[in-house]
Amino acid sequence: MNRHNHVFVIGLPGDVGGANTECWHTIRMWRRSGPAVTLVPTWSPDERWAERLRSAGCRVATASPGRLGDVPGLRGAPIVSFCNSRFLRHADRFRRLGCRIVWVNCMTWLFAEERKHYRRSGPFDAYVFQSRYQLSQLLPQLQRYGVRPDQCHLVRGAFCPEDFPFCPRAHVPGEPLVLGRISRAAPEKFAADTWAVYASAGGPIRARILGWDQNVEEKLGRPPEWAECLPAGADEPRRFLGSLHAMVQLSGGAEENWPRSALEAMAAGVPIVAENRWGWQEMIRHGETGFLCDTREEITQWIDRLSQDEPLRLEIARRARTALVEELAEWRTIWAGWRQIFEEVGLECTD
Structure with a gap:
């Protein structure tokens, strides 16, 4: 050769x-x-x-x-x-x-x-x-x-962590917890019950979605008044992530391999709540660098915990950034x- x-x-x-x-x-x-x-x-x-x-x-x-x-x-x-x-x-x-x-x-x-x-x-x-x-x-x-x-x-x-400075958004208990996600605008990326899962949180929430189009809306329904949905590319991921308190990413059929948006969230200081399957299991250590959930009820429980326990939320964010820099990337x-x-x-x- x-x-x-x-x-x-x-x-x-x-x-x-x-x-x-x-x-x-x-x-x-x-x-x-x-x-x-x-x-x-x-x-x-x-x-x-x-x-x-x-x-x-x-x-x-x-x-x-x-x-x-x-x-x-x-x-x-x-x-x-x-x-x-x-x-x-x-x-x-x-x-x-x-x-x-x-x-x-x-x-x-x-x-x-x-x-x-x-x-x-x-x-x-x-x-x-x-x-x-x-x-x-x-x-x-x-x-x-x-x-x-x-x-x-x-x-x-x-992945270059320096592209996403670590700057977790502060949250005061009682104020709306801003949940969000980033993906390409593909229906298989979105669970049909996304709005219901978000709304099941015990405290006040807002939602922000980056990667929305008409096909996604036909699957999920019209966004509720507490949700803001943007088309892919409408905002820079770094700036968008800076507006979130947590990433809650639920799939609608797509089996996640090594989700780039999760690496970006870990770098920026946004704790992740995800499904306990696929590549998520290799990326997140449950309870240490994020949360892996088997049921919708568990997802709701961890959203509520993050809204009420700011020290835990920030500690998860710090551990995730460290794991990203020292291991994953x-x-x-x-x-x-x-x-x-x-x-x-x-x-x-x-x-």
Whole structure:
């Protein structure tokens, strides 16, 4: 295998969506550790993001799918793509250029285009999973297409805590507790009984939702007067989280892998109340860095406890931030996982 000193990312980061933001944080972590990085937009560049990437020391190379061979250094190089369906539709073009492909699926299901590619061309060279739960769900499906366990790597999603200063919002018992959540605007992200669960709290509450659209409203119903619902991208996550006292995130069918909004909440000082399943169980230690609940009644109990016990709420926030910085998003550990992958696909890592 030829060795390379350059990694290519197929697709640009973005402001909204877990995969888009994970891409950005991962690139920054790579640059901290040394590899040269070039990004190839799929297939028209966002000039704002292109400039941001150049400022971070990356190169941006624009090419249509039919002209990928014109990108300097791409032939035979390691490439990485994060949950990008446009990449999947043209993955065979990269194969014909001899590229070694690392696929990062941030979901707990396989894309339709992904299945089509495997049936046509077989598996990629390496796979990245952010949680053990995700790995347990996807590996059996991938093995049907010839993916081997040794091609699969558990690497937590890179996250830069410095982007979210720790600043928990103070709460005075008796005043409304502001509950909220962030996600993409997808009905499967929202439990149909969200308003009922929020309203079951014993004390006064307000709710703020970032990631709302008409499809979500059709599922949940019109927001009550104590709720403010904003479309995705209407506010910066850092500022939005600064308005919350607690994050209460209830799924409507989507099985959470490694939720980025939870990492953001932990960084910012917003305690999390979540369901006791999926990737949440690997992210939160119940009663120490957040709360994992088996029933709706337990969710209500912890909301009420947080509204009445300000020292506990702030202690949970502090412990969550510490766990994030020292464990969940510890960049050296995450880089060690990526370094192993890069070495397997022919990238020279000098540090």
